[in-house]
Amino acid sequence: MKKLLVLFVVAMGATWITASIAVAGNGQGTIQFTAAYPGVGATCKGQRIVTTGPNATVRDRETCEISNQLLFAAGTYEIFPPDGNPATLAWGSDYDGKTAGSGTVVVKNRPDGTQAWQIHATYPVGVSSPVAGGGNLANAKKCQKNGWKGYVRADLKTVFANQGDCVSYAAQGGVLVLIPTLASQPLCEFYGGTFETGGPDLIGDVANPVLWVCNGQIVTPTFDFDGFVSNEFNALAYDCLADGGVSLHFKIDFFYPAPGVVSMTCYGP
16 A cells, blocks of 8 residues: 555645535435635535434545546555655645544556546544534433433434433434524524525525525635534524525535635525
């Protein structure tokens, strides 16, 4: 195995990322994401897969299309966690820039001078995700003193029957999602976005009808991505479902060193 360094997150020119979330009832959530790096001729598409519970895992499964064969020779590269050794290099996630603990990258050359990369990366549990986060006493305590009335399960819609139901779910690894107190438009505007029904859809991920968009929020290149996903995105995703939508997608356009611009689209059925 060879050792590999790919830290696109520190070499971005005009770069965009998009993501959407789907949560299954079996404790596993999947976030679809895409990323483009025009400076190196790369476009990537993958999934952040988070499994909660006693055997919690955080993984990326991803493919990248590279317009040249200049970055790496064809072959299989092993991903190593950083340890201060210059010979041991790391992989930065194209979803959130977090450093993988293990995995592989398979690089294949094509006759037309391009490359295809297949990335399987595993991250320490606790890496950001709206469906990540383990069950523990601190989490379960949120259910006490009628706190359970303010949360839903990770599917963004299932409420709790009582305090015991909430405590049991949280203690076993379930994710508590705080029910937003604001509807979609005031919540969007609270975060600095411009709310409009019907579009314009600046993402274009799917052909479904657009219920509403929340565009124009400004973020710095060093903003708290973890907090954005687990708080703002989760809350607006809840409102999207409450409005009759089926998925909320977001995109962040960065033009370093300038601030980034957030676009969100709530798609209907």
